[in-house]
Amino acid sequence: MTVISQLQAGNRPTPVAALEARHLVKEFRGFRATNDVSLQINEGEIHAIIGPNGAGKTTLFNLLSGFLRPTSGEVHLFGERVDQLRPYEIVRRGLSRSFQISSVFPTMTVRDNVLVALQSPTPLPHQFWSPLSRLDALGEQAEQILEAVGLGAAHERLAADLSHGEKRQLEIGISLTQQPRVLLLDEPTSGMGSEGIARVIALVREVARGRTVVLVEHNMSVVAELADRITVLQYGAVLASGRYDDVRQDPRVIEAYLGEEGH
Numbered sequence: 608m609t610v611i612s613q614l615q616a617g618n619r620p621t622p623v624a625a626l627e628a629r630h631l632v633k634e635f636r637g638f639r640a641t642n643d644v645s646l647q648i649n650e651g652e653i654h655a656i657i658g659p660n661g662a663g664k665t666t667l668f669n670l671l672s673g674f675l676r677p678t679s680g681e682v683h684l685f686g687e688r689v690d691q692l693r694p695y696e697i698v699r700r701g702l703s704r705s706f707q708i709s710s711v712f713p714t715m716t717v718r719d720n721v722l723v724a725l726q727s728p729t730p731l732p733h734q735f736w737s738p739l740s741r742l743d744a745l746g747e748q749a750e751q752i753l754e755a756v757g758l759g760a761a762h763e764r765l766a767a768d769l770s771h772g773e774k775r776q777l778e779i780g781i782s783l784t785q786q787p788r789v790l791l792l793d794e795p796t797s798g799m800g801s802e803g804i805a806r807v808i809a810l811v812r813e814v815a816r817g818r819t820v821v822l823v824e825h826n827m828s829v830v831a832e833l834a835d836r837i838t839v840l841q842y843g844a845v846l847a848s849g850r851y852d853d854v855r856q857d858p859r860v861i862e863a864y865l866g867e868e869g870h
């Protein structure tokens with residue numbers, strides 16, 4: 608390494624870890640679904656977690672968001688250890704997630720779905736019993752969120768009548784009600800056609816402004832479009848982690864996963 612390159616490397620600002628896994632292990636009756644996973648997700652980045660079916664992506668998401676307690680290891684959110692906290696306590700600290708299985712109430716309107724989420728006791732418990740003026744303010748907030756996720760024109764529709772893609776947009780809107788600094792998205796484009804996928808890519812870019820996004824995603828062109836860095840899981844362990852263009856050339860990754868997809 609030359610002096611100049613050393614200086615350049617030295618001058619690079621140290622990235623701030625938004626979310627960090629340290630030697631995470633999760634065992635289900637002796638089976639290791641998560642096997643010594645350490646990874647750092649930097650503030651402001653879009654980070655994709657990929658891997659073949661059964662590689663442990665959902666389990667890792669559940670560990671990062673407090674829906675599962677690790678067998679061993681730690682999770683840190685902005686430097687604070689959170690792996691022993693309950694999911695709502697983690698939400699209060701700035702992490703929110705969407706689910707592969709829909710969290711939308713089908714018999715309510717799109718707007719009411721967002722309103723209910725805005726009134727949930729997290730992150731501000733005193734909002735639960737709100738005076739009417741407070742509800743007006745929440746109504747405005749709901750409209751802004753719907754606008755942001757591209758559902759501004761759909762607010763009076765029943766959630767059940769939304770297309771699959773629109774439901775995913777609404778789910779992202781619901782996650783945004785908690786004003787997360789870190790947003791976890793579980794397969795945001797699953798089951799979508801190319802038009803829906805293009806819309807979700809644009810939406811994720813939009814919501815990623817000023818926040819950190821971690822997504823589990825099977826569609827490699829979506830990953831290539833969106834991710835600053837990726838982590839590849841295999842058999843519960845990290846196979847590779849880094850910039851997409853570097854990781855996709857890793858022969859182990861090509862063999863384990865990307866090769867299957869013809870990339």
Ligand SMILES: Nc1ncnc2c1ncn2[C@@H]1O[C@H](COP(=O)(O)OP(=O)(O)OP(=O)(O)O)[C@@H](O)[C@H]1O
Nearest residue numbers: 635638639640658659660661662663664665666667
């Ligand atoms: N609650 C559980 N009890 C027992 N085994 C489990 C449990 N949850 C997950 N597993 C196992 O852990 C492994 C990882 O599962 P996980 O759902 O995390 O993988 P994944 O990468 O998300 O898969 P997919 O891409 O198919 O959604 C699988 O072998 C699965 O059967």
